[in-house]
Amino acid sequence: MERRPLIPAVGLGVVGGVLLTASYEPVALPWLLPLGVACYALATRGHGVRRAGLVGLVFGVVFYFSHIVWMKDSVGPDAWVALSTVEALFYGLLGLAVPLLRRLPAWPLWLAAAWTTMETVRSGWPFSGMPWGRIAFAAIDTPAAPAVAYVGMTGLSFLLALSGFCLARFAEAVLARERRRGSAAAAVGVLAVLVTPAVLPYDVPETGSTTVAVVQGDVPGPGNDILWDHLGVTRNHVDATVRLAADVDAGRVPRPDFVLWPENSTAVDPFEPGEVNTGIREAVAAVQVPVMVGAIVDGGPKYVLNQGIVWDPRTGPGDRYTKHHPVPYGEYIPFRDIWNPTFGQLALITRDMKSGTRTEPLRVAGVRVSDAICFDVAYDDVMPPQVRAGAELLTVQTSNASFIFTHQIEQQFAITRLRAIEAGRWLTVASTNGQSGVIAPDGSVVASAKPRTTSVLVERVGLSTALTPAMRLGAWPARMFTLLTLAALVAGAVTYRRRRQFDGPAQETPAAEPTELSPTPSEAPVV
CATH class of the missing domain: 3.60.110.10 (Carbon-nitrogen hydrolase)
Structure with missing residues (x-):
């Protein structure tokens, strides 16, 4: 596998963290959210496990330190640094999984499930966790917000993450001059699912x-x-x-x-x-x-x-x-x-x-x-x-x-x-x-x-x-995405290990030594 340069990837991770922060208040430009998530996928692309984890950590540091910067002056710089560091580590852990998940077909789907699982875990652990920064929370005042009545906060995070990763897959297809129809159709399909509830909102009757x-x-x-x-x-x-x-x-x-x-x-x-x-x-x-x-x-x-x-x-x-x-x-x-x-x-x-x-x-x-x-x-x-x-x-x-x-x-x-x-x-x-x-x-x-x-x-x-459907689903979306993530990690690890055994620098085939010629009739011993 060709190793990509690390410095440009780190720079792209920084850009992605900034874009994601700008999706929330006080900037509140939620259309930047899919771009920030796409930058995460593109920055961690083509790296081994450790390098992808490092790039993911850089993304997490930039995003979380800036997202809860309000804690620095209101609670204290020590609490701000400690909490931001812990939360940023989760984005680094997700980065460790990226090379495994990218080995699978339809990798945007599995990576979106893993992102959603990461958010679920860090929102409840350690010490009851910190939900701030779930990407669903940036969706208010957008056409995607009504979808939360159907799929809940966890489901909305998954759909938003999937839209960003499908965008990244489309960008990769463009850069590689591959056929783009499939990746473009996937991105459009996810966006359609996201905005359909804006046209057909779920109305709960008043009693x-x-x-x-x-x-x-x-x-x-x-x-x-x-x-x-x-x-x-x-x-x-x-x-x-x-x-x-x-x-x-x-x-x-x-x-x-x-x-x-x-x-x-x-x-x-x-x-x-x-x-x-x-x-x-x-x-x-x-x-x-x-x-x-x-x-x-x-x-x-x-x-x-x-x-x-x-x-x-x-x-x-x-x-x-x-x-x-x-x-x-x-x-x-x-x-x-x-x-x-x-x-x-x-x-x-x-x-x-x-x-x-x-x-x-x-x-x-x-x-x-x-x-x-x-x-x-x-x-x-x-x-x-x-x-x-x-x-x-x-x-x-x-x-x-x-x-x-x-x-x-x-x-x-x-x-x-x-x-x-x-x-x-x-x-x-x-x-x-x-x-x-x-x-x-x-x-x-x-x-x-x-x-x-x-x-x-x-x-x-x-x-x-x-x-609403979201209330009926309860915790099941989080459980489902966790199971999908675990299954994908196992499948990705097997594939990753196999390809590591066979992928690598091509070895030159040594030139075959000339075979010895049989004795000619004139050189044959006389019986």
């Missing part, structure tokens, strides 16, 4: 409606530190809810059926007597409907819980949802029994945040509500199981104050909008100081609040009980 008030209370002080004045944060949400009650009584706005507060609207245990508990009771008594409070709850001497609590004006606190995916080294310390850091920002994490396990929807004012807290919205094991269990409406409680001066809030809002399309449900999202909004089942934003303002959004939203 009723309810009115929700979304409260964004704002964060005092610099705006990016929820603990700078945590009592002020709670007071802002109480006051906004009391003003809402006055507007309802005056007939200026319709009475909501329930009120949604964001994550960290109370940063201390609201069940303990004190100012926070009193404030919540004041707000609930004024508005006279249930309030979904976002609270940090005491879980004993070693633990805390990040919860959404349904606080009823008559019965008090009731149903609770606990955040499923606390952030490692941000909300808990993995393996604290072995390593208990007491330096830098890590010293502030004195108690670990426990993970929740609830998959049943909350009951709020007679409505079954699916809840997710902050980063939970990016995980496939949080909202979809609640929808399959009967959730009629989606809610997200988030506290993006730490990221308020970055583009993280825009990236998360894009993911949130895709969740609404995937589930075929209305979705309401409350943030402490941005970005709050009400989202329709087609992903359109019906109402939104400006960041760093105190706002109350009162909207009538539809309720649904039917399931």
Whole structure:
């Protein structure tokens, strides 16, 4: 096999990483996504396992370090470098598999399955992983977005990856002056599958409606530190809810059926007597409907819980949802029994945040509500199981104050909008100081609040009980692509090894030594 130069391949990997980053917010040019994925395939082409892994790693470093650059200033450069490095390694591991998968017929199909499997694994491992950067998340506001209702986030990632790899195969055919009809037809076919749902969207019938008030209370002080004045944060949400009650009584706005507060609207245990508990009771008594409070709850001497609590004006606190995916080294310390850091920002994490396990929807004012807290919205094991269990409406409680001066809030809002399309449900999202909004089942934003303002959004939203195909499929697409990837790797490894044994520099055939001539009759011995 002819070995391609490494430096141009590395340069192409850098270009691909930049293009993929530009597909997401804040640049948000999603048409660059297939080009970025195609660059990955072209950069790793023609290399052995180790070189392809190196090129894939370079692509991953460029993409992931730039994609979550918001973490550098909001959380810290050490966390940004550590997380980006871990996530970039997965693109290097995928690169190791490229020479094996390219040996197979229809390699774009197998490589797309492997890309999708890589995203699935890194989104859940290690320490619950990091889903940010799944290529499906860049599809909002494109003709491909409605496809997520049919195939889910995993299936959409596969189709987008396949479109990029088919584009790469077409480019290779052009460069090699091969017949292009087959590769062009494959690329066009994948694009047709992607955009057909835009013409034939999956509509989920509504079975009723309810009115929700979304409260964004704002964060005092610099705006990016929820603990700078945590009592002020709670007071802002109480006051906004009391003003809402006055507007309802005056007939200026319709009475909501329930009120949604964001994550960290109370940063201390609201069940303990004190100012926070009193404030919540004041707000609930004024508005006279249930309030979904976002609270940090005491879980004993070693633990805390990040919860959404349904606080009823008559019965008090009731149903609770606990955040499923606390952030490692941000909300808990993995393996604290072995390593208990007491330096830098890590010293502030004195108690670990426990993970929740609830998959049943909350009951709020007679409505079954699916809840997710902050980063939970990016995980496939949080909202979809609640929808399959009967959730009629989606809610997200988030506290993006730490990221308020970055583009993280825009990236998360894009993911949130895709969740609404995937589930075929209305979705309401409350943030402490941005970005709050009400989202329709087609992903359109019906109402939104400006960041760093105190706002109350009162909207009538539809309720649904039917399931989209994506909700019915559940985790099966991820399982299917994982099995396909494993089978392709085995087949590719066998083929790769066989060809390595026979492919190689041609050996010159040594010239045959002249055969000895038989004795002529004159030289024959005389008998």
